[in-house]
Amino acid sequence: xxxxxxxxxxxxxxxxxxxxxxxxxxxxxxxxxxHAAVRTRAGLFDISHMGxxxxxxxxxxxxxxxxxxxxxxxxxxxxxxxxxxCTPVGxxxxxxxxxxxxxxxxxxxxxxxxxxxxxSYVRKFAGNYGVEVSxxxxxxxxxxxxxxxxxxxxxxxxxxxxxxxxxxxxxRILEVNCWLTRTGYTGEDxxxxxxxxxxxxxxxxxxxxxGRDLGLVPCGLGxxxxxxxxxxxxxxxxxxxxxxxxxxxxxxPFLALYKEDFIGKQALSAQKLLGVKWKLVGFKMKNPxxxxxxxxxxxxxxxxxxxxxxxxxxxxxxxxGIGLAYVESGFxxxxxxxxxEVRGNRVEAEVVKKPFIQKK
Amino acid sequence: MSxxxxxxxxxxxxxxxxxxGGTAVVGITDHAQHELTDVVYVELPKVGRRAEKGGxxxxxxxxxxxxxxxxxxxxxxxxxxxAVTADPSLVNRSPYGEGWLFKIRPDDKSxxxxxxSASAYGAQIGQ
Numbered sequence: 001x002x003x004x005x006x007x008x009x010x011x012x013x014x015x016x017x018x019x020x021x022x023x024x025x026x027x028x029x030x031x032x033x034x035h036a037a038v039r040t041r042a043g044l045f046d047i048s049h050m051g052x053x054x055x056x057x058x059x060x061x062x063x064x065x066x067x068x069x070x071x072x073x074x075x076x077x078x079x080x081x082x083x084x085x086c087t088p089v090g091x092x093x094x095x096x097x098x099x100x101x102x103x104x105x106x107x108x109x110x111x112x113x114x115x116x117x118x119x120s121y122v123r124k125f126a127g128n129y130g131v132e133v134s135x136x137x138x139x140x141x142x143x144x145x146x147x148x149x150x151x152x153x154x155x156x157x158x159x160x161x162x163x164x165x166x167x168x169x170x171x172r173i174l175e176v177n178c179w180l181t182r183t184g185y186t187g188e189d190x191x192x193x194x195x196x197x198x199x200x201x202x203x204x205x206x207x208x209x210x211g212r213d214l215g216l217v218p219c220g221l222g223x224x225x226x227x228x229x230x231x232x233x234x235x236x237x238x239x240x241x242x243x244x245x246x247x248x249x250x251x252x253p254f255l256a257l258y259k260e261d262f263i264g265k266q267a268l269s270a271q272k273l274l275g276v277k278w279k280l281v282g283f284k285m286k287n288p289x290x291x292x293x294x295x296x297x298x299x300x301x302x303x304x305x306x307x308x309x310x311x312x313x314x315x316x317x318x319x320x321g322i323g324l325a326y327v328e329s330g331f332x333x334x335x336x337x338x339x340x341e342v343r344g345n346r347v348e349a350e351v352v353k354k355p356f357i358q359k360k
Numbered sequence: 361m362s363x364x365x366x367x368x369x370x371x372x373x374x375x376x377x378x379x380x381g382g383t384a385v386v387g388i389t390d391h392a393q394h395e396l397t398d399v400v401y402v403e404l405p406k407v408g409r410r411a412e413k414g415g416x417x418x419x420x421x422x423x424x425x426x427x428x429x430x431x432x433x434x435x436x437x438x439x440x441x442x443a444v445t446a447d448p449s450l451v452n453r454s455p456y457g458e459g460w461l462f463k464i465r466p467d468d469k470s471x472x473x474x475x476x477s478a479s480a481y482g483a484q485i486g487q
Contacts (some may be wrong), residue, residue: 015397031423032398222397222424289445291401292421313423314400343403343419 003048004141004200012218020112022049024221031222035316038186038227039357041215042147044207045224051115052140052194053108053122057131060104067125067263068098069246071256075100080166080181082254084246085118086264090271091242092249094118095234097183099168107168107179109142109192111236141200145207145216146190146227148359153211154180154191162191174206185224187231187357229311232282232324232355238295238310239280239324247271248278248326250354278307279332282356285321285340286348293323293340293349300339300346306331309340315356321349322356361487362390365456369472370481371432373414376456377464379472383438387460388420388429388451391485396422399451404440404462411437411464413471418461420451429461433471439463 002023009016014025025046027034037043055064064072070083080099084092094114099107110118119135126133145154154162163169163182171180176199184190195203208216225235234240239249246255247268256262257269285293293312298305312323323340331338336351368376374392378385393399401421411417411431418429440462444450450459466472476484 026424027397030398226423291403291419291426294426314421316423 001049003046004197005046005048005204008201008204009046009218014218014220017221019221020049022112024049025218027220027222028218031220031226032316034217034219034223035226037215037217038147038188038219038223039317040148042145042150042153042211043186043217043219043223044204044211045144045146045219045221046200046204047142047144047192048140048197048200049112050142051110051112051118051135051137052142053110053115053119054134054136055106055108055122055131056102056104057129058104059129060106060131063125063129063131064098064106065256065259065262066129067122068096069255069262069264069268070098071259072098072100072106077102078163078167078169080168080183082166084251084254085121086246086268087242088263088267090245090247090264090267092236092240092244092246093121093242094236095240097181099179099181101168101170101179107194109194114236139197140194141197141203142192142194143203143207144184144190144192145211146184146186146188146219147216148188149211149214149216150188150190153207153214153216157207157210174202176202178203185233186227187233187355187359188227189359223316225311226313226316229313229322229324230315230317230355230357234280234324235311244278244280244326245271245276248276249280276329278326279329280310281325281327281332281336281351282354283323283325283338283340283349284352284356286350288320290321290347291342292321293342298341299325299327300341301331301337306338317357323349327351362394362485363456364389364391364478364482364487366478368456368478369432369475370478371414371430371475372481372484373430375429375432377432377472377475379466379469383463383465384433384435384472385460385463386432387455389481390455393452393455393459396420396427398423399448402444402448402451402461404445405437407437407440409437411435420448431464432475433464433466434468435464435466437462438465
C-alpha cells in the first residue's frame with residue numbers, strides 16, 4: 001500500500017522500502033543526518049502507515065480496560081496512555097496508544113503490521129460490551145513532528161495551546177481539522193497528528209515550510225528506528241512478540257494489575273510474583289570501533305548461551321554499538337559482562353541502564 | 361546517475377577491481393555505496409588470507425544492516441586499507457579512491473576478463 005504522500009516522498013528523493021505492508025521512505029538525505037536533526041532541531045515523519053481504531057459506547061472504558069493492560073479509567077477526556085494488548089497467557093498482540101477523545105469515545109493508535117489482527121481481536125469483544133468499533137486506518141493520514149524545537153514550530157501553526165505530554169486535542173492546522181497528540185517514538189519532545197488522508201499533502205508541505213527556518217527536515221523510517229532504539233522504546237516483532245510478555249519486556253509500569261480483570265491478567269500477575277526467565281536488557285559494546293550488534297545475534301556468558309539480540313545498531317548519537325536483548329534473568333543487572341556473537345566471533349559487551357539517551 | 365569509471369572491471373555483486381601489474385585493488389562501486397547508505401563499520405580480511413572468486417571476504421555495515429563483500433577474483437590478500445576501518449565514511453565519500461578496501465594478488469589474471477566492463481555494469485544497474 002502507498003500513503004497519500006508517496007509522490008511527495010519520491011519527489012524529495014526518498015529511498016522507499018516495504019514496511020508493515022506499506023511502501024515507506026527509509027531516508028531522504030541520509031539516516032545519520034536525519035537522526036541528528038531530530039536530536040538537535042526537528043524532523044517530520046510520514047506515519048500514515050500506523051493504524052487508527054475508534055471505540056465508542058456507554059461501556060467504552062470497561063471494554064478498553066478489559067482488552068488492554070493499562071488503566072483507561074484514569075484518563076480524563078484529552079489524555080492518553082501507552083498500553084498493551086495481550087493474549088490470555090500474556091504474550092503481546094500489540095502495543096498501542098489509547099486516547100480518550102470523549103466521555104465514551106476512545107482513539108487507538110496501533111502498529112501498521114498489526115492493524116488487521118488488532119481490529120479483529122477488538123471487534124470480537126465489542127458485542128459483549130455494546131461498543132462500536134471502527135477501523136479508520138485507510139481514511140486517516142498521520143504525521144509525527146519530533147525534536148527539541150517541534151513545540152515552537154507547532155505553536156506557529158496552531159492558535160490554541162498545545163497538548164501536554166501524552167495529551168490529545170482537536171485543533172485546526174492550515175485549515176485542516178486534526179487530532180494533535182503530544183507523543184512520539186524518538187525520545188524527544190514532539191507531536192503526532194491524525195487527519196483525513198486526503199489532506200496529507202497540505203499538512204506535510206505546510207509543516208515543512210513552517211519549520212524550515214528552525215531546521216525542520218523530512219525524516220524516514222531509518223532514523224525513526226535508531227532514535228527509538230536509543231530511547232529504548234520497544235518495536236513490535238523485535239522486542240514485543242506473542243512469545244514474550246510485558247513483564248519480561250520490562251513494561252510493568254503499563255500493567256494495571258490491580259484492575260478487576262483484563263485479558264492476560266492472571267499470567268502477568270503470576271510472572272510478577274514468581275519472576276521471569278527472560279529479561280529485556282539494554283547493552284553497549286565494550287569497544288566503540290567494533291562491529292555493531294544486530295537483531296538475532298546470540299548472547300553468551302562464557303560457555304553459556306544466555307539470550308538473543310532483538311535490535312541493534314551503531315548509535316548515531318553515541319557513536320557506539322548499542323542494542324536490546326532478551327537474556328536469562330540472572331544476567332540482567334547493569335554492569336553484567338556479555339559476549340555477542342558476530343559472524344562467529346565473540347565480541348565483548350556490557351548490560352547498561354536503559355535508556356541510552358535521556359532528555360530532560 | 362552514479363559514477364562508473366571506464367578503466368575498471370566490475371563484479372555483478374558491485375565490487376570494482378583495478379589491476380596494476382601483479383596486484384589488483386578492490387573496492388565497492390559508487391552505486392553500491394549509495395544503495396548501502398551511511399557506512400558505519402568495515403571489516404576487512406587478514407593479510408595473507410586466500411580468497412576465492414565470488415567468496416565473501418569483507419563486511420560493510422550501514423546504520424541499518426551488514427552486507428558481505430565478495431572477492432572479484434581468487435587470490436591472496438596482500439594489503440588492506442586501514443583508513444576505511446578508521447573512517448568507514450570514506451567508502452561513501454570516495455568509493456573509487458580513498459575508500460578502496462584491499463589489494464589482492466590474482467591467481468589467474470584471465471579471471472579479470474570474465475568480469476564486467478563499465479558499460480556492461482552500467483547496463484546491469486539500469487544506467
